Amino acid sequence: MTADDIDPSETTLEEWLDRLAEPHGAPGGGAACGVMTAIAAALLGMVASYTPDEPRARDAVRRLHEHRRAATEAAEDDGVRSAAFGAALAMDESPERERAIREATVEAIRSSLAIGVIAASLVGEARRLAEVSNPHVEADLKVALGALGAALDGVLVTARSDLATLTKHDDAGGSVGSSIRQQESTVAEVASARDSLRRLVAERTQRE
Known part of the structure; x- marks a missing residue:
């Protein structure tokens, strides 16, 4: 594992946070959203496990474990994309440079939104x-x-910022237009x- 390839599932929390605090962005905000998504999935899994007599809760335990694994993998991938x-x-x-920025930004948006899709799937579970x-x-x-709300907000901030960068660095032929429209659709979801x-x-607040 290189310095720019930090797997949250195989790194101590302190080490990962130390790396996050450094001025290089790999991992960065997108990967942090992935970790927050994984935390949300883990906590929801705990809630489900504490409700064993309810079939819907029992059924959710396995799905939430899979969501958590997917979120940590997506966080690792986002760190790689951030480095690029x-x-x-x-x-x-x-x-x-302009071409490299376009290509790297497209991949960065995809990795951020991959985290967003996982986080979005947790809303129904919640x-x-x-x-x-x-x-x-x-x-x-x-x-x-x-945690889930912070992850979703963070993904939207990151994706929208990257979309603005992609628009700024588009070439004269508008080669990234279709990619922008596709990613904007996922942002809306x-x-x-x-x-x-x-x-x-x-x-939940009204019930208090």
């Missing part, structure tokens, strides 16, 4: 668990919702999931 993005930006001004979960782990459920999560949080 940074390397492209550091190149000397040239047509090759809603199902909220209906049946053990009341003794209500606080843990709320922490999971908070992630935003819809974020809004659904906010409604769920508001519903």
